[in-house]
Amino acid sequence: MSLPIEIRLQVTAIVLAEELSFTRAADRLKITQPALSKRIVELESRVGFAIFKRDHRTVELTNAGQVFIRGCKDSSALLEKAVRLASATIDDSVQ
Amino acid sequence: MSLPIEIRLQVTAIVLAEELSFTRAADRLKITQPALSKRIVELESRVGFAIFKRDHRTVELTNAGQVFIRGCKDSSALLEKAVRLASATIDDSVQ
DNA sequence: TAAAAATACTCCATAGGTATTTTAT
DNA sequence: ATAAAATACCTATGGAGTATTTTTA
Numbered sequence: 562m563s564l565p566i567e568i569r570l571q572v573t574a575i576v577l578a579e580e581l582s583f584t585r586a587a588d589r590l591k592i593t594q595p596a597l598s599k600r601i602v603e604l605e606s607r608v609g610f611a612i613f614k615r616d617h618r619t620v621e622l623t624n625a626g627q628v629f630i631r632g633c634k635d636s637s638a639l640l641e642k643a644v645r646l647a648s649a650t651i652d653d654s655v656q
Numbered sequence: 657m658s659l660p661i662e663i664r665l666q667v668t669a670i671v672l673a674e675e676l677s678f679t680r681a682a683d684r685l686k687i688t689q690p691a692l693s694k695r696i697v698e699l700e701s702r703v704g705f706a707i708f709k710r711d712h713r714t715v716e717l718t719n720a721g722q723v724f725i726r727g728c729k730d731s732s733a734l735l736e737k738a739v740r741l742a743s744a745t746i747d748d749s750v751q
Numbered sequence: 752t753a754a755a756a757a758t759a760c761t762c763c764a765t766a767g768g769t770a771t772t773t774t775a776t
Numbered sequence: 777a778t779a780a781a782a783t784a785c786c787t788a789t790g791g792a793g794t795a796t797t798t799t800t801a
Contacts, residue, residue, distance in 0.1 A: 564739075565663040566735065566739070567663055568660040568662055568663060569660060569662070572660065608739055608743070610742060624745045624747040625742040625743065625745040625747045626742070628738060628741050629738060629742040632735050632737070632738020632741070633735065633738070635734055636731045636734040636735035636738065637731070639727065639730055639731040639734055640661065640666075640728065642727070643723060643724060643726065643728070643730070643731065644661070644724065644727065646723050647703070647723035648704060648720065651719070652705070652719040
């Protein structure tokens with residue numbers, strides 16, 4: 562149950578991986594660019610490796626970043642599925 | 657990418673599901689019992705169903721709760737695995 | 752010099768703590 | 777009366793915003 566990688570940060574990384582631009586990703590996330598920047602710094606420090614490679618002109622995923630992003634998506638899909646299944650569960654003991 | 661169920665809340669529910677006592681679970685999580693109580697209320701309101709059934713004497717998982725907890729564990733295990741795999745990834749583009 | 756990310760700072764929302772109440776046995 | 781969870785209220789931390797700086801193309 563080790564390191565907690567908040568959903569907020571996972572979603573941030575997923576969107577940035579799609580946009581490959583801090584400015585556009587921040588727009589989509591409805592936060593400011595500095596806030597997004599800080600989220601990514603925080604996330605990378607949590608996981609302990611670089612997820613994005615940026616050089617003031619371009620943003621791209623590192624190899625580790627690609628593996629991580631895929632994991633985030635899979636993990637989140639699994640949870641969504643469980644919540645849907647749970648919602649549909651007939652529950653004699655509800656409330 | 658719908659509803660964000662924070663890891664903090666997932667971990668809380670997992671521990672409470674193991675302890676079946678707010679007092680003991682709060683201890684293990686190193687938070688106070690009222691804080692734990694509020695986390696569970698928040699989590700249940702997020703997912704939209706009761707995860708625990710409590711009656712001042714006992715705490716137990718609802719059926720939906722069991723499905724949900726399993727999903728949390730599976731989802732978290734998947735993410736952990738991805739992080740480990742990503743960490744081990746040889747990355748020419750690191751830093 | 753322009754375009755994009757990073758940094759500095761300030762502020763506020765919310766997560767958590769303390770104290771208390773409620774509830775059932 | 778006791779034991780455990782819920783509620784009320786208050787506080788403080790950290791996440792987000794504005795302004796600015798840095799970087800390189």
